[in-house]
Structures are given as C-alpha cells and as structure tokens.
Amino acid sequence: MILPREAESFELTRRSLEDRTVTLAYVLHGRGAARIDFEERLEIPESLGPLGSAEGGAVARALLALHVVGGTSYWKTAVPKRLRVDPGALSREDASLFTDVYTKGLGEFFFRNGIDPTGAAVFEGSAHGPGDPVRGGGEGPALVLWGGGKDSVVSERVLAQSGEPHELLTIGRRGWEWIGRSASLTGAPHHVVERRLDPKLQELNAAGALNGHVPVSAYLAAAAVLVALLTGRRAVIASNESSASEGNTTWRGLDVNHQWSKSLEFERGFRAWLARHVDGGPEYFSLLRPLTELRIVKAFTSHTRFFTSVTSCNRNFSQTGPAASRWCLTCPKCVFVALMARPWLDDAAYHALFGADPLADPANCALVEELLGVRGVKPFECVGTPGETAAALHLAKTRGIAVPHGCMTVFNDRVAAFRSDLDEVASRALARSDEHAIPARWLAHLDAYLDRH
Numbered sequence: 001m002i003l004p005r006e007a008e009s010f011e012l013t014r015r016s017l018e019d020r021t022v023t024l025a026y027v028l029h030g031r032g033a034a035r036i037d038f039e040e041r042l043e044i045p046e047s048l049g050p051l052g053s054a055e056g057g058a059v060a061r062a063l064l065a066l067h068v069v070g071g072t073s074y075w076k077t078a079v080p081k082r083l084r085v086d087p088g089a090l091s092r093e094d095a096s097l098f099t100d101v102y103t104k105g106l107g108e109f110f111f112r113n114g115i116d117p118t119g120a121a122v123f124e125g126s127a128h129g130p131g132d133p134v135r136g137g138g139e140g141p142a143l144v145l146w147g148g149g150k151d152s153v154v155s156e157r158v159l160a161q162s163g164e165p166h167e168l169l170t171i172g173r174r175g176w177e178w179i180g181r182s183a184s185l186t187g188a189p190h191h192v193v194e195r196r197l198d199p200k201l202q203e204l205n206a207a208g209a210l211n212g213h214v215p216v217s218a219y220l221a222a223a224a225v226l227v228a229l230l231t232g233r234r235a236v237i238a239s240n241e242s243s244a245s246e247g248n249t250t251w252r253g254l255d256v257n258h259q260w261s262k263s264l265e266f267e268r269g270f271r272a273w274l275a276r277h278v279d280g281g282p283e284y285f286s287l288l289r290p291l292t293e294l295r296i297v298k299a300f301t302s303h304t305r306f307f308t309s310v311t312s313c314n315r316n317f318s319q320t321g322p323a324a325s326r327w328c329l330t331c332p333k334c335v336f337v338a339l340m341a342r343p344w345l346d347d348a349a350y351h352a353l354f355g356a357d358p359l360a361d362p363a364n365c366a367l368v369e370e371l372l373g374v375r376g377v378k379p380f381e382c383v384g385t386p387g388e389t390a391a392a393l394h395l396a397k398t399r400g401i402a403v404p405h406g407c408m409t410v411f412n413d414r415v416a417a418f419r420s421d422l423d424e425v426a427s428r429a430l431a432r433s434d435e436h437a438i439p440a441r442w443l444a445h446l447d448a449y450l451d452r453h
Helices: 057-070 091-104 107-113 150-162 175-183 199-206 218-229 264-277 293-300 332-344 346-355 364-373 386-398 405-414 424-428 439-451
Strands: 010-017 023-029 035-043 082-083 140-144 166-172 190-196 236-238 249-251 253-256 281-287
Touching: 010 057, 035 199, 057 091, 057 218, 057 264, 082 332, 091 264, 107 249, 107 253, 107 386, 140 150, 140 218, 150 166, 150 236, 150 293, 150 439, 166 175, 175 190, 190 218, 218 236, 218 264, 218 281, 264 281, 293 332, 293 386, 332 346, 332 364, 332 386, 364 386, 364 405, 386 405, 386 424
Parallel strands: 010 082, 140 166, 140 236, 166 190, 236 281
Antiparallel strands: 010 023, 023 035, 035 190, 249 253
C-alpha cells in the first residue's frame, strides 16, 4: 500500500446498485502501478419498499452525484490535484458545484491542516455534460432526514401537525440508540440506510494520513435524493437553520464554515443541480431554514415527551462510538443547546432534557465566551451565531431564569455592559426570515406550526 502523501491522482472508478446495495469505488494512484483502492457501501433496507433501476435516467445521475460527494472522505487523505471522473459526465455547472463541495465543504479541513485551498480540487466540466433533465418524480411520502435531535423533531412535528404524509430517514450506522428511541415517539415509519466506510480509511488515519471534517450534510442530501428517486418519494426534507450559513473564520481567502454543507448556499446549489438533472422531483430543501436555533429550540421545548430520548450531542454519532451519556455536557454543542433552551424551561424541565446543567460547570465558561464571540473564533461545531447566544442569555435574564454565576458574569461583563440593543437582538433572533428555498406548499405548513409554537 502506498502512503497517501505519495498519491498523484484520485479517480472515481465504479458505482453500482445491486439488489439493495449501493457500491462506490475510488482509487488513489501513486507512481507507476502503486495505488490504494477504496470501496464504500450503503445498504437500503427492505422497509423502504421495492427499488427502481439504476440503469440510465435520474437514478443514474443521482448515483453519480453521491459518488462524487462521497469521495471527499478518501480524497482528503492525500489531496492530489488530479481528479478523474467519467469523461463528459459533469456539466460546467456540475463541476462548479462539486469543486465547491471539495473546497468550501472542506474549509475546516484545510484550515486545521494548514493547506492552501486555492486550486486544491478542481473538477473539469463539459460544455454539454449529460444533457437535458430526465424524468424523476413520485408521490410517495416525504422523507425527513432524521438525526434524532431537536431540529429533526421540529421538522417532523411541523409535518405531523399539517397532516402531510412523511417518513423518517437516517443514513449512517444501525443501532444508534437515541436516534431509534426518538424516532419511535413520532409514530412515523423510520428507515435506516447503513453506510459502511472502507475500513482502510481508519487504518490510513491511524498511520498519519491527512484527516479532518468532511461535508457530511452534502453526502446526506445526495444519498437521500438517490433513495427518494429509487422509491418514488416526493421530497427530501432537511432541518438546517439560518445560522448554518455563517462561517467560523477565514483561511487563505476562504470563508471557513464548519456547517457549509448545511448552508443556504449549498442548499441552493444542490437544488439547482436537481433542476438541471431531474424533471418532476423529488424536492430537496430545509424546512427550518428561515429560523434561528433560538427559535427552533423555543418550538422544540413545547414537545416535552421527546426530552428523555433526544440528543443533539454529536459525540453520540462519531465513528469511534457514542458518548458515555445522552449529552456529554462539555462540548460546544451541548453548551450551546443548553443556552438556547434556558429561556424557555423551568428548572425541572431543563434538567429533564439535559440530565444536568452544562452551564453550571465553570470549565464551560470559556465555551460561552467563544459562543458570544468575545474570545477566539466560533467553535467548529453545529452551533449558532454570537447574536443568538447573546439573545438567549438576555431573554433568560429578563424572564427571571437563573443562569449559573460564571456564565451570567461573562455575559454581563463582556456583552450586556456594552450594548443597549439586546431587546432588538432578541426580537430579530426570534423572527422568521424570508431567506430560504422552501416551496410554497411546505412554507405554509411551517407558518401554521409557528403560529402555535
């Protein structure tokens, strides 16, 4: 096996659907005949019903998109400049989108590894590409991407209130405890598409290959659209919020955003890819895009029966195994979600949700400073903006909700003492934005829900 740093090119070699198994194959080429082969698989469960063919048509185009996006996990081990895809498979617009996925989607990876992203990955497109859109469509229930957290719950509850037929789709590992527990409370069918990364990837990482964050949400979008096309579903619904579009820092001229593949920019780019390739659906959009995390959590706190089963702590979904408990209580995500929930819950409900209070740990005050934007950079996690954090603490204070001394002192001394506009900041954080890509039918469902929550 060659070392990844010796690789000169990265090739997408084979993709297929056989029975219910999707296979994606890649090669890192070194000098001469040296190479590393990778093979990734997805297993589509019987619960989703019979599958359409992957030969030609919309499914074949979606399979190519997944093949390209899935390659980020393997390409990043070496970052070779030469990228090989089927000749003529990508239009110029497709090539631009996938170049963004490999550049903006890997911004944090470049930043943490000190790599110049300029020209690191460039896909070549054809003037003609694959041609006009081909027929897709389907009237089956919408698929809600289900991560087992607060955002997924709110999207599902919007659809449940509207009476819109829907089912839940998880792409990842089977047996993620909290995902299954929370899904069971919805009453909606829950399907798990199991993703199996090539085990050589972990071996290479252990041997010192380049490693870091990849645009997982772009992968979920491509995989879910493939599933929707194979099973005749009308929509794939994500639960990404407005603040996912705000970056963390800049690096060599690149806006580094941990959540880029959750951003409105990616959503619009992927929807444009769908429009170029598939006529008649499925739709792809984020139902929560017009909302901040603060507004989403406010809505979520009205669904108390989920409190003992939901977690938004990403340590439960890492490749190395789950956290010791439902919330680790020490990561930026746990601290941020606790801040978002604090204005809306009394002590009993707050502790029922988290099991303890991450804001009471003095060691977490530094994270609160980062989340407020008064120290370092915004944590590289799925967290909201400094304005949302300030709004949450301000609302807790004005509503008479006790926040542990350390966190409130940070807020009072570093933010409140210098700002007289916090009422306005809070009002903006709770407002529904018009910046989104939600089709009118689904937006009406969201607005009806917000009127009640």
